[in-house]
Amino acid sequence: MAGGDAPGESDPQLVASALAGRQSAYATLLARHREAVFRLARHHAGDEGEALDITQEAFIAAFASLAKFDAARPFRAWLMRIAVNKCRDWARRRAVRRLFRMARPLEDAFDVADQNLDPEAQAISQAELARVSAAIAALPANLKDPLILCRLEGMSMAEAADVLGLTEKAVETRIYRARQKLSELLEG
Structure with a gap:
């Protein structure tokens, strides 16, 4: 599989191939991990356009x-740590922009409502999804990161702890607090 797409290759093999100049290895790494990075960014930013920028x-x-x-x-943990840092950079830039103008609303956070619903039910579904997305985006980063990595991205607490540089117990505690805070935000 010297020149083409090699889905059977491990991430470390693909990294070595990419470093050796094989462009298809970069493409395979991107294809293999872009959805997870995008979901992480989307949950952080609450906006698909911003999430695409962060992913890039x-x-x-x-x-x-x-x-x-x-x-x-693990390559995925290394990449997700970079993505978390890019999300934090984005949040800092956004905070600075807020000083100069009002932040963009999160009204169009997701467009993944069930297409089988009637228009009224679809509108309610989209509104609820946008409300939940906005609540997740509003969480402080120290609570949002473990929640997104474990509950939305399916990482184990050990993997999330590795990505975030925390102990597993700290990840567990932060997920618990994030859920409490989400409940308060969604009920309020």
């Missing part, structure tokens, strides 16, 4: 730093 920034940064990847560690 995360992959650019990852590919620029590929030589620093430690093949003994």
